[in-house]
Amino acid sequence: MTDIEPGVPLARLTTIGVGGPARAVARPRSVAELGEALRFARAEGLDVLTVGLGSNLLAADEGVDALVVRLEGELAAVEVMDAGLVAGGGATNAVCLHRARDAGLGGLEFASAIPGTAGGGVVMNAGAYGRDWSDVLVRALVVTAEDESWMAPAELGLAYRHSELGTTDVVARVEYRLEPGLPAEIKATVAELVARRKETQPTNKRTFGSVFKNPPGEIGAGRMLELCGLKGHRIGGAMISPKHANFIENADGATSADCVALMVEARRRARDQFGVELEREVVFAGLAELPATT
Ligand SMILES: Cc1cc2nc3c(=O)[nH]c(=O)nc-3n(C[C@H](O)[C@H](O)[C@H](O)COP(=O)(O)OP(=O)(O)OC[C@H]3O[C@@H](n4cnc5c(N)ncnc54)[C@H](O)[C@@H]3O)c2cc1C
Helix, strand or coil: CCCEEECCEHHHCCCCCCCCEEEEEECCCCHHHHHHHHHHHHHHCCEEEECCCCCCEEECCCCEEEEEECCCHHHHCEEEECCEEEEECCCEHHHHHHHHHHCCEECCHHHHHCCCEHHHHHHHCCEECCEEHHHHEEEEEEECCCCEEEECHHHHCCECCECCCCCCCEEEEEEEECEECCHHHHHHHHHHHHHHHHHHCCCCCCCCCCCECCCCCCCCHHHHHHHCCCCCCEECCEEECCCCCCCEEECCCCCHHHHHHHHHHHHHHHHHHHCCCCCECCEEECCCCCCCCC
């Protein structure tokens, strides 16, 4: 049985560095241990919160009354196959990309600036530069307290930053289809994409990535919030990034309440100025849904 550790602060498990204690944290290292952890949660009547790198997660200051699951060991390992990779759900995108490049496999470069895991990528259908997980995903092994099954993208219901997976579905393995590529060319593409990111986004600050999804239409959420005059706007220790208005930075001891207050303000201004109801992209843990703007 995997160890269950009580009271770990979510602030330590998220890139924004905000959030109170989880009821308990399990760190399964195999599919069997993961199944046991999920059955333990079910038996104890606990919600499950799987956390990858916590790079798109905002957790409540009061903590989260759930069993947090962090995938480790073989569930965070990466193997090269003929024309792709099999990654543990907890494998970081950076490690997947390195392994792919060294094996002369291209196609994952778009993920170079996405600081998450293979499982988090599937659940969020993460993407950048016109590509997303659905372009490279062959299938994902989804484990629940009851069973495990390999699911293809269509079964996962992947859409823009969305999948149909529920909170007790854990992505334990991810199979990627990649194509032959020269390591030097892959390296050059990654360097170029990372440099572009650094110019436009606060990559060296504590954030949780995009706050809102881009609404339909010409103007992205970041540009919209910039036109609302929100760059640099601060509540408590949280600040709308002066570099990109669709990011919130933990400027100085931010709380989740500070971040939520900024989100409420940003949605109100976007509604007033553009008539648009922005939809959050960041996943909330232990937090109430944002109030409607009308
Ligand atoms: C600086 C920065 C830049 C970013 N740029 C981008 C970008 O360009 N494009 C983009 O799409 N995103 C971007 N993000 C957001 C984030 O990196 C992605 O959404 C990423 O895929 C989240 O992965 P994660 O492992 O950190 O997931 P987490 O943040 O840990 O979790 C996100 C959601 O996925 C669930 N989850 C995580 N792992 C699993 C699993 N194995 N099984 C089941 N559920 C799981 C969680 O429960 C939660 O619901 C950025 C974030 C930052 C901080």
